[in-house]
Amino acid sequence: MNEFNRAVAASIAAALSVSLAHGQALRAVASTPDADFDVPTSQVVSRTPTFADTGTDVVGVGMIATFTLVVGDTVDGTGPWALDVSILPTAPGGETGALYNPLGGDVTIADFPLMDGAALFDAPVSGGGEWTLGFSSAEPRSNWTYGLRDVTYYLLADAPGVAFETTATPDPEQTWDRPFFIAGVSSGGPVAYDAMEFTVAETGVYEFLSVRPDGANHYTFLYQGDFDSTAPLDDLVDYGLGNGFDPFSTPRGTSTFSSLLLEGVTYFWVTSQWDRFGSIATAENSIFGPGAVTVAGGGCSGADIAAPFGELDIADVVAFLNAFGAMDAAADLGAPMGAFDIADVVEFLRLFGEGCP
Numbered sequence: 001m002n003e004f005n006r007a008v009a010a011s012i013a014a015a016l017s018v019s020l021a022h023g024q025a026l027r028a029v030a031s032t033p034d035a036d037f038d039v040p041t042s043q044v045v046s047r048t049p050t051f052a053d054t055g056t057d058v059v060g061v062g063m064i065a066t067f068t069l070v071v072g073d074t075v076d077g078t079g080p081w082a083l084d085v086s087i088l089p090t091a092p093g094g095e096t097g098a099l100y101n102p103l104g105g106d107v108t109i110a111d112f113p114l115m116d117g118a119a120l121f122d123a124p125v126s127g128g129g130e131w132t133l134g135f136s137s138a139e140p141r142s143n144w145t146y147g148l149r150d151v152t153y154y155l156l157a158d159a160p161g162v163a164f165e166t167t168a169t170p171d172p173e174q175t176w177d178r179p180f181f182i183a184g185v186s187s188g189g190p191v192a193y194d195a196m197e198f199t200v201a202e203t204g205v206y207e208f209l210s211v212r213p214d215g216a217n218h219y220t221f222l223y224q225g226d227f228d229s230t231a232p233l234d235d236l237v238d239y240g241l242g243n244g245f246d247p248f249s250t251p252r253g254t255s256t257f258s259s260l261l262l263e264g265v266t267y268f269w270v271t272s273q274w275d276r277f278g279s280i281a282t283a284e285n286s287i288f289g290p291g292a293v294t295v296a297g298g299g300c301s302g303a304d305i306a307a308p309f310g311e312l313d314i315a316d317v318v319a320f321l322n323a324f325g326a327m328d329a330a331a332d333l334g335a336p337m338g339a340f341d342i343a344d345v346v347e348f349l350r351l352f353g354e355g356c357p
Contacts, residue, residue, distance in 0.1 A: 025161035026117060027204035027290035028260070029056045030127060034151040038070050041080050041137035041144040044088075049153050053128025061089045061100065061133070062117020062154035062205060062260045069109045070145040080146045081105065082112035082182075083247055084138040089120055092129030097121045101138050104238060104257065107247055110183035113224075113237045114148075115260045117156050117205045127155040154260060156205065160326040164293035165315060166307035168194040168210070168271035169282040176229040178219060178272045179239065185232055188275030195227055196269045201328055202291025203263045208240065208256060210271055210285045215253035217243040217274035218283060222259060227268035243274065255283075263291065292323045292330035302333050303351035312352050320348050 030051045039045045067082040082105025089097040097120030104116045133153070137146065170192035177189035200206060210220045222238040240246065240255035250256055261267060271283050287293050292305070300310055306319035323331035327340050333351070334343030 024158045025204060025206075025288065025290040026060055026062075026119060026156040027159040027202050028062065028117075028154040029054045029058060029157045030155040031152055031203075034153060036147065036149045036151065037135075038145050038147045039085075039135045039137065040142075041084070041146065042140040042142045043136070045135045047133045047135065048130050049133065050130045051127050051155055053126070054155075056127070056157050057124030058091075058127040058155040058157045059121050059124050060117055060119040060156035061087065061097070061131075062156050063087070063103065063151065064113075064115040064154070064260055065148040065151040067105060067112045067114050068147045068149055069111075070147045072109055072141075072144045072146070074109065077109045079109065079139050079141065080137055080144045081107050081109060081139070082114060083107055085114065085146065085148075086136045086138055088134040088136070090132040090134070091121070091125040091127070092131060093126055095121060095125045102247075104259070106181055108181055108183065110181070112182050115237060116258055117154055117260045119156065119158075124158070154203075159202070159204065159290040160322075161288055162290065162292050162319075162322045162326045162328055164287040164306065164319065166196070166285050166295075167282050168196065168269075168285050170194050170271060170273045170280050172280060174229070176232055176272075178270075179221060179232050179236060182236060182239075183233065186275070188277075191273035191276055191278070192280055193229070193270050193272040195229075196271075196285075197227070197296035198267055198269065198287075199264060199294050199296075200261045200267075200289060200291045201263060201294065201330060202289070203261065204290035205258055206261050206287055206289030207258045208269065208285075208287055210240065210242065210255040210283045212242070212253045212281055212283050214279075214281055215251075216279055216281065217252065218255060218278075218281075219243075219272045219274060220255040220283075220285075221270040221272065222257070223268040223270065225266060227270065261289070266296075290326065292319070292326075292328045294330070300356035301351045301354065303348050304356065305330050310356055312355055316352065
């Protein structure tokens, strides 16, 4: 082994502790659709989806659906809110999980795309068979009803977590009028933004975290399918308020949320200046989930799997280790393909040693 490879090997050993510290993520192992239904908020509405036995025990439940107001306060907007949706899961074997609330959402009666999941059982349970999902509301009112439309349920199993880390600096040369919630656009613009197009290698729950080291206000947004800065509400599916006043007591300067993402679907993570009077600074962004994140237009080679793309550095080493530990395709570099072994490590070292063209 030459001196360069020794240095890289030392970097891999040093980064190993980082990759192991990230812990477990949640991957989807089964899904099934449901018909549209309504939930009077003073009642529990039970749905009974059936899942085929995948041979993998599960620890949680997820859902992708659109929240909609059926009957509520349309004058002052006091409810029901997307934030109120609650699920109590009971597995086919009779095990009852924790009450799941909130599933994301916001303090709003506007239609909201709920797409999230959580670990709800203390120990893994068998997923095959008929489940009971009891839908209710965190704010029960006798005269309020919410609806769920285009519903799909997911069973979630533990999986090794894969961390993706990058930075984002809003570009003053590209501006937009950012959303201030799912159905409204801020009057504080135009403001600068940075948009990252990406896909994920595994369907499951992904945690998004964006931190401005100076603790100043900022905002990040998640779009699915497309992103058009001139139509900021189109395709918007989630966001993290970074001024210290989100519904989840997140500190100022931090924008965070989690979403159930689908393998192969295109997403855009937008990091935005707060308002036109606010400062612009680099945010430290990360995504943690069960599969590798691939950025559109990224990597100069098979070893360039982490931002900043176009250069090979310690971030690529850490990303390779995370992907290798998760048996993710991003680390499957050497023959025989599909087997995660020393051949993949050797091939990564070779590509890393060659550098970017």
